Amino acid sequence: MLEKILRSIQRVPAFPMTIQKVTELLRDEDYSVQEVTQVIRYDQAITANILRTCNSAYFGVRSRIGTLNDAVMYLGKDNIIRAVQTSGVSRFYKKAAEGYVPRASDLWTHSVSVGLMSQILYKKIYQQEQPVLYTAALLHDVGKVILGEYVHKSFDEIMDLVGREGCSFLEAEEKLFGINHAIIGEKIAEQWNFPEEISSAIGSHHRPDLLADHAAVFPWLVYLADQISSMMGVGGGQDGLAYRAVSEVAERFDLRDKDIEVCMVQLFEDMEKARELMAIV
Amino acid sequence: MSDVVVGISDLKVSSGEQDCLVTYALGSCIAVAVYDPVVKVGGLLHYMLPDSTLDAEKARQHPGMFADTGIPLLFKSCYKLGAEKKRMIVKIAGGARIMDDMNYFRIGQKNLTALRKIFWKNNVLIDAEDTGENFNRTVRLEVASGKFLVKGLGGTIKEL
Numbered sequence: 001m002l003e004k005i006l007r008s009i010q011r012v013p014a015f016p017m018t019i020q021k022v023t024e025l026l027r028d029e030d031y032s033v034q035e036v037t038q039v040i041r042y043d044q045a046i047t048a049n050i051l052r053t054c055n056s057a058y059f060g061v062r063s064r065i066g067t068l069n070d071a072v073m074y075l076g077k078d079n080i081i082r083a084v085q086t087s088g089v090s091r092f093y094k095k096a097a098e099g100y101v102p103r104a105s106d107l108w109t110h111s112v113s114v115g116l117m118s119q120i121l122y123k124k125i126y127q128q129e130q131p132v133l134y135t136a137a138l139l140h141d142v143g144k145v146i147l148g149e150y151v152h153k154s155f156d157e158i159m160d161l162v163g164r165e166g167c168s169f170l171e172a173e174e175k176l177f178g179i180n181h182a183i184i185g186e187k188i189a190e191q192w193n194f195p196e197e198i199s200s201a202i203g204s205h206h207r208p209d210l211l212a213d214h215a216a217v218f219p220w221l222v223y224l225a226d227q228i229s230s231m232m233g234v235g236g237g238q239d240g241l242a243y244r245a246v247s248e249v250a251e252r253f254d255l256r257d258k259d260i261e262v263c264m265v266q267l268f269e270d271m272e273k274a275r276e277l278m279a280i281v
Numbered sequence: 282m283s284d285v286v287v288g289i290s291d292l293k294v295s296s297g298e299q300d301c302l303v304t305y306a307l308g309s310c311i312a313v314a315v316y317d318p319v320v321k322v323g324g325l326l327h328y329m330l331p332d333s334t335l336d337a338e339k340a341r342q343h344p345g346m347f348a349d350t351g352i353p354l355l356f357k358s359c360y361k362l363g364a365e366k367k368r369m370i371v372k373i374a375g376g377a378r379i380m381d382d383m384n385y386f387r388i389g390q391k392n393l394t395a396l397r398k399i400f401w402k403n404n405v406l407i408d409a410e411d412t413g414e415n416f417n418r419t420v421r422l423e424v425a426s427g428k429f430l431v432k433g434l435g436g437t438i439k440e441l
Contacts, residue, residue, distance in 0.1 A: 159435035168380055227379060231388055232289060232329060233417055236306030238436065240416035241379045250385040257385065261330050264388075265339055268290060268329065268346070 002178040008146050009184060015192040018043040019088040026077050033072045040068060049087030058273040081131045089138045097144040099151030101237035109278045110235030111138050116270045117225035120263050125253050136201040137222050143184030150177055162242050169239035170206050182206055209246045224249050232264055287325045290346035294324035294358040300424040306417045307375035309389035311396060313355060314372045314420065316427040317364035323424040326355040331395035348395040371405055372429045372441050374420050376412040409441040
């Protein structure tokens with residue numbers, strides 16, 4: 001079965017070049033709006049989604065934006081990166097991850113909420129946003145899209161391991177399939193030639209404590225964002241909260257229960273504003 | 282039957298015979314279902330956090346977000362439809378926890394404690410509950426019958 005799963009990973013379509021090119025262009029403070037729109041224009045799905053996204057309340061644009069050029073000008077650097085990433089990544093969540101969630105939109109809603117939560121946490125800790133972390137957070141569960149059909153077929157066995165034997169959902173996946181959804185996601189990111197900081201954050205998003213590189217910040221923040229969003233039940237699935245707590249995360253970032261609660265309120269607010277982001281899939 | 286969806290930090294009450302109040306994927310959040318069988322009035326709250334002193338402004342905008350603002354409003358909204366406290370049947374579900382959480386992330390447990398304190402002070406007894414553990418729950422309250430269904434681990438449905 002593992003062989004078959006690994007072959008499905010190889011069949012995952014390429015990551016849209018547009019996203020990488022735009023991110024590259026925007027690294028330069030003096031990026032030209034024209035250049036950016038030239039790149040985006042070739043990707044129809046992203047163009048359509050950017051116009052929808054940038055008219056969402058989340059970006060706080062007052063008048064309706066009708067052209068790509070206007071979108072890029074109005075949104076500014078951070079927001080255009082966010083909009084391009086969100087609309088580019090959504091295509092990988094179109095297939096329902098049955099076994100985990102009943103509808104494709106549930107996993108997407110969860111992914112966007114973890115993306116937003118990752119920024120809430122990063123801003124709280126480092127007083128700025130972090131677009132690379134956003135990409136990692138958005139993609140953290142992409143492995144579920146592959147593993148979903150296997151989980152669906154072996155659902156009773158998984159539930160037995162989780163319900164009766166006290167396994168975490170991740171451990172049950174490993175026992176039955178020889179791999180878990182986080183590692184599958186990591187392999188997909190590697191196949192896309194993503195930087196190591198993204199692929200390792202995806203691969204370790206349930207067990208950042210097992211990572212050799214203890215200084216890495218992204219895996220811990222994706223882990224924390226995922227756990228908080230899961231506690232809130234946003235797009236919640238069959239795996240629920242059946243994952244091991246890694247308490248070290250609280251000391252690492254000096255976070256208390258109250259801080260987590262404040263972040264939940266903030267996510268609730270961001271989700272209200274970001275309905276259009278959720279509707280993209 | 283038509284579903285009336287109760288979102289996170291939201292509450293709905295109804296006396297419509299056709300209505301079924303539903304709330305999806307309670308993680309550490311808690312659903313409180315109340316029902317008066319005589320006037321057939323039901324209410325469902327899906328609160329997220331224990332204590333509104335965290336953010337008074339948010340509590341004003343979304344009283345259903347917190348136990349201490351949501352629970353009183355749930356009861357009062359039912360009284361407006363003719364329900365009486367002494368007849369109310371109270372059932373709760375949710376408050377799940379992450380595995381082996383020892384000293385942080387205990388939002389589920391805190392949500393439960395807050396609810397028990399409020400009920401204790403106001404002399405309200407819980408008739409049935411399905412709480413804790415580590416899975417998501419989806420709950421339904423049928424207004425015509427007062428039937429309260431909880432979908433839990435592995436998608437199994439039970440009546441509380």
